[in-house]
Amino acid sequence: MDGTKLAQRIIENSAATAAELRRRTGVTPCLAAVLVGEDPSSVTYVxxxxxxxxxxxxxxxxxxxxxxxxxxxLVATIRGLSLDPSVHGILLQHPAGPHIDERAAFETIAPEKDVDGVTMRSFAAMGFGLPGFASCTPGGIMRLLDEYGVELTGKHAVVVGRSAILGRPAGMMLLARDATVTYCHRYTPASELSSHLRRADVLIAAVGKPRFITGEDIKPGAVVVDAGYSAGNIGDVDFETVKDRASLITPVPGGVGPMTIATLIEQTVDAAAQQLGVDLKVLSA
Structure with missing residues (x-):
């Protein structure tokens, strides 16, 4: 599944919408990125x-x-951005450091500016299938599955990983689309993990361990989404042993990564339109 191509199309559409929004209102959509410290990976991502x-x-x-x-x-900084009408979206780059209460910082983000989908309100919206901003990586994954016509109703989806910004919301979004969802995590007995994986019609790998999942763990014809990343452009899935068993698979790089950023940009433009009181359907007409 080519995330780069779809992401480019989403960004181009968002750019056109942003330009039209600017023409009609004189306002440019603005994303504020908050970075604590100088962690090399975080600096690169930002x-x-x-x-x-x-x-x-x-x-x-x-x-x-x-x-x-x-x-x-940090909370005071984010509160100021939440109150600033010239800022339409807020991204707190994480991890912010072991001394930071990230949940307290996330919950300071105004819901209408939570374009990274990290607040409890956004999580609830994802869980109930209600309007709101999705966590960007799971949201990008869902767009990618839709692009390739992956039917989720009645399918068995297995999510490996349960982080608050990836695994958990991914499972909730799959559940909202009528999939049967199994979560696997660090406390899933190793003796049972393979049996869970082999039953998956759709597998989301989000554990952060390089080449953790191999071909012998994959049900023939399964759809495999590799949302992991380790140094050297290595995903959670051993691509070479899995690609011939899976019906669809995302590469690393070029799969989920570009979709995350595209979703962030699209949601920032959407947030700007909502805050300016502009109907996007009218805007694109």
Whole structure:
């Protein structure tokens, strides 16, 4: 499944919408990225997201805080951005550091600006299939499955990993689409993991262990989504041993990664339109 091609189309559509929004209102959609410290991976991710935003006609505002920033200081910064009418979306790059209460920081983001889908309100919306902003990686995965015509109703989906921003919301979104969902995680007995994997019609790998899932674990014809990433562009799935058993599979890189950023940009433009009171259906007419 080619995430790069679909992501490019989403970004191009978002750029056109942002341009029309700017023409009609004089306002450019703005995403504020908050970065605590100088973790090399986080710095790289934020730089890449900012570059993609600017290419799509979305203003990218970087708020860089020192590594010693306290939770209270971070919360105050995010509260200020939530109250700033010129900011339409807020992204807190994580991890923010072991001394930071990330949940407290996330919950400070105004729901209408939670374009990364990290608040409890957004999670509830995803779980109930209600309007709201999706967590970007699971949201991108769902778009990719739809693009390739993957039917989810009645299918057995297995999610390996249960992080608050990937595994858990991915499972909730699959459940909202009438799949039967099994979560596997660090406490799933190793002796049972393979049997769970082999029953999956749709497998979402989000565990963060390189080549953790191999071909012998895959049901023939399964759809495999590799949402993991390790140094050296290595995913959670051993691509070479899985690709001949799966009916569809996402590569690393070029699969889920581009979809995450495209979803973030699209949701920022959507958030700007909502805050400006512009109907996107009318805007695209």
């Amino acid at each position: 730089r890449m997201k900012r570059r993609r935003c600017e290419a799509a006609g979305v203003e990218s505002r970087l708020v860089q805080l020192p590594a010693g920033t306290t939770t209270a200081e």
